[in-house]
Each structure stands twice: as C-alpha cells, then as structure tokens.
Amino acid sequence: MMAPRRLLLAAPALLLLPRGSRASPEAMAEAVRGFTGGAEIRPGRVTLEISPLVENGNTVPLSVSVESPMTEAEHVRAIAVFNERNPQPHVITVHLNPRAGRAMLATHIRLATSQTLLAVAQFSDGSFWSDRAQVVVTLAACVEG
C-alpha cells in the first residue's frame, strides 16, 4: 500500500528535472555519428587544448589544431567539438577550406560539470581523426541561474 503512494509523491519531483534530457556518453556518441555518418574515427593528428582544471565553467578557453598542409589535395574540411555532460552534446562545428591556411580554431565554451571533451576533424579524403581531453570543473555553468 505504501510503495505506490510514495511513487506518486515522488512524481512531481521528477518533473522538476532540467528540461529535456542531459547529454550523456550515449547522446554524445549519437551526435558524433551525426557528424561522421558512422565512419571510423582514429585517435591522432588532432590536438584539443583546454585547461585540465577549470574554476569557472561559464567561460573556458578551448582550442583545436589539426596537422594538415591545407592544400587543395589534402585539407581539413570540418572540425567539431562534443561534450558528455552539458545539456546538449554539441559544442561547435567549424567548416574550413585551403583558404584558411591552417586548420585551427579557438573559442570560449561553457561546461556544466567535470567531463570529457572530444574534438573530431574531417579530412578531405573522408577520414576522421580525433583527440580527447578530461576537464575538472569546480564552478558549473549552463544550469544554474
């Protein structure tokens, strides 16, 4: 008799959870598949730079550079950054071509909590390369008011 009533009492609390589902390693894998179309991703050629210990998750400098000559024959077409535990798995996607000269990007991002970040680069030959970084966040962003 008690158990169902407790469940009923708990139901409103469930509704108070953040709107939509939070990103998870599975949601990130799904977003990455959306970028690669299911192609194999190899580690290497990409360098994801971010401070391993972040005090304020509201603005975290992040940079990605990719080894590539950036010629017509061989260049990086796109770089995408994903996260595991923000409300959404996608962070940024940039589109490049040989006119960029170098395959690099720098920006400032938000981190909701300590997590792993993944940068994936798409090369002109259709291959995908990646780098990961673990970040510890002491003051979170995104969810708090």
Added chain:
Amino acid sequence: MARVLLNIPRTARKGEVIAIRTLIQHVMETGYRPGADGEVLPRDIIRRFTASFEGEEVFAADLSPAIAANPFLSFTMVASTTGTLVLRWQGDKGFDQTETREIMVTG
C-alpha cells in the same frame, strides 16, 4: 548593433597566414536557465558565423548554447590579395550583424 572587437592585421605579405580574432557582445542565453520569475528563459544564441574574403568563404562556424557569452572565435586565413574580409553573425530573434575590414597585401 552589438559591440564587436576585432583583431585583424591591416597589412600582410602575400601568402602569409594571418590570424583573425573576433569577439561580439551577446548574452548567448542557453534556454536552460530559469529567470528571476522562475520561468526558463527562452534560448537566444548566435547560431552561425561566417567569414568571407572577396566573396569566397574562408571559415564558418555553427554554434551551440555551449559557447560562452560574448562569443570569441579565432581562426586563420591566407593573405592572397588586397581585399575585403566580411564577417557575419546570425542567430535567434533575427540577430544578424555584418562587419567588414580591408586587408592590404603587399609583395
């Protein structure tokens, strides 16, 4: 008009790879935060940034709410000829801003 900070060289040697740094004033409201009245504030972000030189796209970015307020973006381009760099930010609530800068290429 949102305030914009740009760090772009005015002159460059032909073939030189130059760094472009941009920052635009924008709240980048995530759509997940409650406001003062407890209601979740609607999302208001810049979704797309493009940089074109003499009509040809050099760099483009699709942004998510995970990009911090006042989005900072840095990238590079090859200085090929003297020309105009056009930077454009587009986003929610009809946000659309364009800035142009001349780059003089010597040699």
